[in-house]
Amino acid sequence: MIVKKTSGDHMSLVYQSTRDAHNTVTASQAILQGLATDGGLFTPTSYPQVALDFDQLKDASYQEVAKLVLSAFLDDFTAEELDHCIDQAYDSKFDTPAIAPLVKLNGQYNLELFHGSTIAFKDMALSILPYLMTTAAKKHGLENKIVILTATSGDTGKAAMAGFADVPGTEIIVFYPKDGVSKVQELQMTTQTGSNTHVVAIDGNFDDAQTNVKQMFNDADLRERLAAHHLQFSSANSMNIGRLVPQIVYYVYAYAQLVKSGEIGSGDPVNFTVPTGNFGNILAAYYAKQIGLPIGKLICASNENNVLTDFFKTRIYDKKRSFKVTTSPSMDILVSSNLERLIFHLSGNNAEKTSALMDALVHQGEYELTDFDPEILETFAADYATEAETATEIKRVYEENAYIEDPHTAVASAVYQKYLATNEDAHPTVIASTASPYKFPVVAVEAVTGQSDLSDFDALAQLQEISGVPVPPAVDGLETAPVRHRTTVKASDMQQAVEEYLGL
Numbered sequence: 001m002i003v004k005k006t007s008g009d010h011m012s013l014v015y016q017s018t019r020d021a022h023n024t025v026t027a028s029q030a031i032l033q034g035l036a037t038d039g040g041l042f043t044p045t046s047y048p049q050v051a052l053d054f055d056q057l058k059d060a061s062y063q064e065v066a067k068l069v070l071s072a073f074l075d076d077f078t079a080e081e082l083d084h085c086i087d088q089a090y091d092s093k094f095d096t097p098a099i100a101p102l103v104k105l106n107g108q109y110n111l112e113l114f115h116g117s118t119i120a121f122k123d124m125a126l127s128i129l130p131y132l133m134t135t136a137a138k139k140h141g142l143e144n145k146i147v148i149l150t151a152t153s154g155d156t157g158k159a160a161m162a163g164f165a166d167v168p169g170t171e172i173i174v175f176y177p178k179d180g181v182s183k184v185q186e187l188q189m190t191t192q193t194g195s196n197t198h199v200v201a202i203d204g205n206f207d208d209a210q211t212n213v214k215q216m217f218n219d220a221d222l223r224e225r226l227a228a229h230h231l232q233f234s235s236a237n238s239m240n241i242g243r244l245v246p247q248i249v250y251y252v253y254a255y256a257q258l259v260k261s262g263e264i265g266s267g268d269p270v271n272f273t274v275p276t277g278n279f280g281n282i283l284a285a286y287y288a289k290q291i292g293l294p295i296g297k298l299i300c301a302s303n304e305n306n307v308l309t310d311f312f313k314t315r316i317y318d319k320k321r322s323f324k325v326t327t328s329p330s331m332d333i334l335v336s337s338n339l340e341r342l343i344f345h346l347s348g349n350n351a352e353k354t355s356a357l358m359d360a361l362v363h364q365g366e367y368e369l370t371d372f373d374p375e376i377l378e379t380f381a382a383d384y385a386t387e388a389e390t391a392t393e394i395k396r397v398y399e400e401n402a403y404i405e406d407p408h409t410a411v412a413s414a415v416y417q418k419y420l421a422t423n424e425d426a427h428p429t430v431i432a433s434t435a436s437p438y439k440f441p442v443v444a445v446e447a448v449t450g451q452s453d454l455s456d457f458d459a460l461a462q463l464q465e466i467s468g469v470p471v472p473p474a475v476d477g478l479e480t481a482p483v484r485h486r487t488t489v490k491a492s493d494m495q496q497a498v499e500e501y502l503g504l
């Protein structure tokens with residue numbers, strides 16, 4: 001490792017539940033538990049000091065930056081443990097040694113987070129989470145089998161299974177909304193191999209899946225029955241701090257690349273625009289800022305499910321609105337779980353206040369943030385892109401750069417254009433590019449060529465022609481791969497499905 005932490009080596013960071021000040025754990029315990037049993041999320045109450053010296057970091061590899069960031073936040077792991085996890089995770093599963101390359105386009109930089117095995121940004125954290133979790137289990141002498149219970153809006157499920165498939169001591173159960181994912185996303189999941197993987201479609205949307213998963217986590221009776229069978233739940237969703245911390249790495253890495261290429265000087269502020277659903281990715285950027293990364297604005301980009309845009313503009317979070325199925329399905333979310341962590345920070349790390357607001361969200365469907373740290377709030381800007389604006393943006397970026405963005409990235413890119421039109425802010429801006437267009441080929445090709453009614457597999461071939469980027473292995477052969485998972489259940493029967501898989 002080329003850079004050391006400046007202090008804090010002896011003190012352990014505290015991860016506290018956002019809903020109970022007395023519920024505190026270390027990093028490895030937080031990763032094992034996933035969610036706090038009081039319904040809250042384990043969240044750092046202070047930030048480690050990290051020496052971000054970009055004269056050195058500009059020449060660091062992705063793995064070296066990961067070691068710097070992870071050792072600071074996951075401070076009860078040893079250096080050897082983290083080295084092992086990082087080296088196993090960020091290897092040739094990624095199709096480029098850069099791991100997360102930064103591409104310069106006209107007026108923006110796209111940070112490509114889709115070079116892992118499932119071609120979406122979830123791979124950035126989910127390729128390391130199984131190693132962190134099994135290492136933590138060993139550390140704590142855990143004998144239970146870990147059951148990863150996951151709700152997915154399309155990308156987490158596949159990336160989690162790719163990470164956990166056939167990992168000894170683990171079982172993974174994934175729920176996805178039957179009509180809420182792209183054909184490619186669905187096939188990626190239903191063709192998943194591995195004797196410990198289970199995939200279930202539900203009659204319902206992502207929020208239904210996420211709510212029921214959370215309920216199972218918080219069910220004390222279910223927890224006891226699991227324990228009697230030597231089982232325990234953990235989460236691969238971004239509610240697990242083991243997902244968030246690895247996502248801080250690429251913000252630091254992107255900044256280092258900008259310094260290296262001479263686009264900025266060390267210390268110059270950079271904005272990040274993040275296509276947002278569960279608020280995990282952008283929260284990781286916020287944590288990067290807290291450890292000293294020179295970030296100007298964090299621009300929170302939503303699709304037509306624009307509950308976060310409204311929240312940042314009015315400070316009222318109101319989920320009572322119709323759920324829209326869009327061409328950026330991984331952002332079709334009305335209850336953004338990780339916003340709870342920001343609410344906690346906005347209210348001065350106050351668990352009582354956070355808990356009250358989250359209760360109001362459940363019982364009244366809304367809450368208003370009245371008492372908050374204005375400096376934190378002002379870090380964020382927010383807007384959304386309509387379906388038409390998203391398609392137009394894919395076309396604009398293609399025409400100007402011969403580069404094809406996936407619809408999620410295009411939402412962010414469109415929102416950045418809106419931001420530019422209304423704000424005097426000349427800081428360089430990085431767009432978090434969260435998926436390969438090959439994951440959403442129909443939308444990408446239709447936006448560029450105007451063709452409609454393409455099948456997913458015709459679109460794949462056309463995309464290759466238009467973009468000149470070869471079809472990645474993640475989707476090549478998907479059409480003919482055997483489907484191994486065919487179960488569909490009602491949202492209300494999710495727990496029953498879990499009990500059957502686990503033989504409870």
Ligand SMILES: *Cc1c(COP(=O)(O)O)cnc(C)c1O
Nearest residue numbers: 155277278279280281330434435
């Ligand atoms: C999950 C996902 C998002 C949203 O990220 P959050 O961390 O949930 O805000 C955006 N784009 C893609 C492609 C995703 O898979």
